[in-house]
Amino acid sequence: MSPPAIALTDPPKIGLDPDPPAGTRVREADYWAYYYEHDNGYEWNDGYLEVKPVSDTLTIRVYQWLLQLLQFYLETHDNARLTALEMGFRLLLADKVAIRKPDLGLVLDSNPIPLSDLDRSYKGTFDLCVEALSDSTPAEIARDTEQKRREYEAAGVREYYILHHEPRWQRFYRRNAFGRYQPIPADEGVLQSEVVPGLRFRLEDLLRQPGPTVMIEDAVYAPFVLPAWQRDREVLEQERRGRQQAEQAREQAERAREQSEQARQQAEQLAQRERAEKEALLAELARLRGAS
Structure with missing residues (x-):
């Protein structure tokens, strides 16, 4: 099943809970029609609703800094489009179907399925997905670091970044020639994307979060900031x-x-x-x- 061009926002039909708890089983068609744009930010995993957890303020700042860096990059290169937070995409996997809403998604202009101006869900597979990790419970940590990692890898997401204000929870993966995620190596502390040509950043800057007046004087960022x-x-x-x-x-x-x-x-x-x-x-x- 493909996502609708425009998700509906009508109240659920009789028999469907308007505010169901996580773990509620619903049909995919009902998810797209009634829960995709729900205030709870539901994702759908093999027939069950999941609620996206909330990251802490420090991690949100890390996410916002990387988002700003990507926006600077795209102002210069104009070779991709970004989505954020509530834009979902459908993952047709070998053992299940899932609908995920990465905190940030990037679609290159070279992607065979473009992201259109009026899309409310992405019909293809993101080239880059970013998740801001919530560490409230071990299950929330495992969801991004293990479950979504496996799903994005299998779906063909070429790079996957997991952000957190503690470096021990940060992860940066790239799909290899065999379709498996491998950690992206950092050269002298600088991580460089292969999927997004020319995009690079210092890992320590995720915490330092330098502003544009500093970055324009920095050889790492000056080419695109x-x-x-x-x-x-x-x-x-x-x-x-x-x-x-x-x-x-x-x-x-x-x-x-x-x-x-x-x-x-x-x-x-x-x-x-x-x-x-x-x-x-x-x-x-x-x-x-x-x-x-």
């Missing part, structure tokens, strides 16, 4: 340097003019002294001749 702003800033800096150089040239010309004027005045004063001394000498000679 606000490059147009960087170019504008460089133009402004060049204009500033040009004005500074022009001002320095004007000041140098003014000093040269002042020095020339001083030299002229000194020469004139010297000439006046020489004339005065000559006149005094002539006067003295004339006096001596008269006395003789």
